[in-house]
Amino acid sequence: MKKFISLFSLGLTAMILTACGGQEASKPVDVVTAFLESVQAGDLEKASTYISKENTSEEFDFTGLKEGNEDPATAALVQGISNNYQFKTPTETAIDENNAEVTVEITSLDFAAAMGTAMQEILGVAFELAAKDQTEEEYNKAMDEKSTEILSNAMTSKDAEMITRDVTLTLTKNNEGQFKIVSNEQLMEAVLGNAKEVEEMFSGM
Template sequence: MYIEGFLTAIQKSDVEKARTFVESDKEFNKLNEKTDDAEMKVKITSADLSVAVTKAVGEVMPMAFASAFSEDKEQSEKAIEKTMTSTIVKNLADKDAAMATREVTLNLKKNKDGDYKIVADDNLKEVLFANAKSLEKMFGRK
């Protein structure tokens, strides 16, 4: 899988290999090293999660209203959750999905073997899920 290969190359600080997983119009800047920490700016384009979720909410909302009068609330909630998840996945996989391009600085930390590893933080989340922050704001998180 390309994403796994890309992230593995980034983890190993192999910028040249990482470039092979990205279209030529994307840019990687050199590592900015400082002690055992480093930063790498990446410019990446992927499906926009906030658009996919917003569309899914619109599609699932009628089902949610109908289930408000259901006698089996637990079953209704499970059905809504399942439909919501499958709809988001469908929206993200759509060949006409809205795309988002963003420049993100990945934080890297050198491990005991001297290899850089990506720090699992909000910056990595932004690489993996375009515009996740706007969803958190929309749903009252953070």
């Protein structure tokens, strides 16, 4: 690395690097804070930059959630993620040279409650549409449209139930020495409150 002759030059360079908007958060707490702020803003593209690509888990695929926006049902789900999303200052609970744990209190949409409400309404619509004289293609199209509308309304309603919980996120250093969040069940809970209940809701279907 090129040496700078004056302390002024060194200080100026440090200031520029610190001010740079594209700079990666380095400390585990900073990484988690930046990730949660991105989720809060509904920017899953930016949020995904704080997720580890080298440590994947079958429990939860955050990248898949981000890339699934083209599917109307997934888009409705994503729309609800930032709905009144709030969090308190994260705290580091454990760390070694390459791994860390950060705990944070999060308040956000109760996806289990929202999904339960939506499913009840969708079931009622299904019976109504089934009673109409229409082709199967017309029925399926109408059901898709109504289901997406109902899901979107349930996820973004100002009266939607919220849930507050403490979540401990696991972070690990990647090959470049940067801390990244492991995409696992704890991350799923941080993003989708009560998501485990939603999984159980659909497991028998």
